[in-house]
Amino acid sequence: PGEAPTWVGEVDAHTGEIVAFFDDTRYERIAGGVFPISNDGDCANDGCEVAGYPLPFADYREAGGPAQTATTGGLYTCATRGAGIESRLDSQFVRVSDTCGAVAEQTLCDSELDLGTSPDTNCQVEPGSSAGNTRASRTSFYHLNRIKEKARAWLPSNAWLQGVLVDNVNVNNTCNAFWNGSVNFFRDGGGCRNTGENQGVIVHEWGHGMDANDGGGFDNPSEAYADIVAFFESRESCIGRGFFKSGTCSGYGDTCLECTGIRDMDWDKRQSHTPATPSGFLQNNCPGGGGPCGKEVHCEGYVSGEALWDLANRDLPAMGLDGATSWQVAERLWYLSRAGSGGNAYNCALPSSDGCGTTSWFHKLRLVDDDDGDLSNGTPHAGAIFAAFDRHDIACGSASAPENQNRSSCPTLAAPV
Numbered sequence: 001p002g003e004a005p006t007w008v009g010e011v012d013a014h015t016g017e018i019v020a021f022f023d024d025t026r027y028e029r030i031a032g033g034v035f036p037i038s039n040d041g042d043c044a045n046d047g048c049e050v051a052g053y054p055l056p057f058a059d060y061r062e063a064g065g066p067a068q069t070a071t072t073g074g075l076y077t078c079a080t081r082g083a084g085i086e087s088r089l090d091s092q093f094v095r096v097s098d099t100c101g102a103v104a105e106q107t108l109c110d111s112e113l114d115l116g117t118s119p120d121t122n123c124q125v126e127p128g129s130s131a132g133n134t135r136a137s138r139t140s141f142y143h144l145n146r147i148k149e150k151a152r153a154w155l156p157s158n159a160w161l162q163g164v165l166v167d168n169v170n171v172n173n174t175c176n177a178f179w180n181g182s183v184n185f186f187r188d189g190g191g192c193r194n195t196g197e198n199q200g201v202i203v204h205e206w207g208h209g210m211d212a213n214d215g216g217g218f219d220n221p222s223e224a225y226a227d228i229v230a231f232f233e234s235r236e237s238c239i240g241r242g243f244f245k246s247g248t249c250s251g252y253g254d255t256c257l258e259c260t261g262i263r264d265m266d267w268d269k270r271q272s273h274t275p276a277t278p279s280g281f282l283q284n285n286c287p288g289g290g291g292p293c294g295k296e297v298h299c300e301g302y303v304s305g306e307a308l309w310d311l312a313n314r315d316l317p318a319m320g321l322d323g324a325t326s327w328q329v330a331e332r333l334w335y336l337s338r339a340g341s342g343g344n345a346y347n348c349a350l351p352s353s354d355g356c357g358t359t360s361w362f363h364k365l366r367l368v369d370d371d372d373g374d375l376s377n378g379t380p381h382a383g384a385i386f387a388a389f390d391r392h393d394i395a396c397g398s399a400s401a402p403e404n405q406n407r408s409s410c411p412t413l414a415a416p417v
Contacts, residue, residue, distance in 0.1 A: 165182065
């Protein structure tokens, strides 16, 4: 009484015999408080901690036994009602290492394991919680598992995506995060918020790891690669919204109008309202460094990052695709073109630049988009790809060239009513 069972019947297709009949409702779940997008306090726009998020692929141990893995929805199955259940956020795909202490949260079999929320940032935890059950631990664990799950869907043969990623949070420093074979997130302080509580920063640093492990070595600029991964998750052009407690990103002289993160990939949301190009933005705004144009890689990342943002938000919609479809098409082209990707994202010898090289992202997206094995006659979204990259002077050819025309060998499907 009072329960809502999900009854499953299994029937032999040949004889009609009922071979099983059982309640398959999964009552046990591992969940906890997570920041969906940012920790900037803008609750109406996913900037506050939300309780009860399912923790995907969370580990759990029954009665001190071996580690098992929950489902993508955090559901777990146990054998003995009343037995002790413990999770350490040390799972099949992500292992949290919190400098505040270890994670060790318990419940009893057949009960939800709720890691709860935290009263504040850094090492603050609820009374009775383990020292490592912090906002940063739960939030980074959630987002790293989600981005790895997405990448496995697109790149199922990539072995790195199947392994364990070490996630270091509450590192005793401020205003940064980095990738060095693991991901590392700093504490709140120095005018910056805790980067382990910020989805954009979390996914950006994971993006460097994906770049290093996609089979082709690092792309250049890797910062653009990581920013693109981040905005495909949030669908916000402001990378790491809320990173700064006050003010907006500098934009390397092209000031962000409202972005409180590290960069804004929508050129129309910066002071000049002008697309970044090598001969314009890079030559005039960026200090020297190791990018394809010889400029500092974070600054140089604006050019190719903006091209992918434009593809999803301006040029695919301009060819008649709805917003959701545009995002899906752009994401597909991006992830499938990452397999074996490496080298310069475009050719550059300032003030000249183009996307005619075989390592260029323009070329790689067209290869993935092509559906008949012949690039010379265009691809299904060639016009949109050209427009997005040409706006930033990293395309190849002209808008009127046959290879830059939208052409598909597949039948046109009518939009469903």
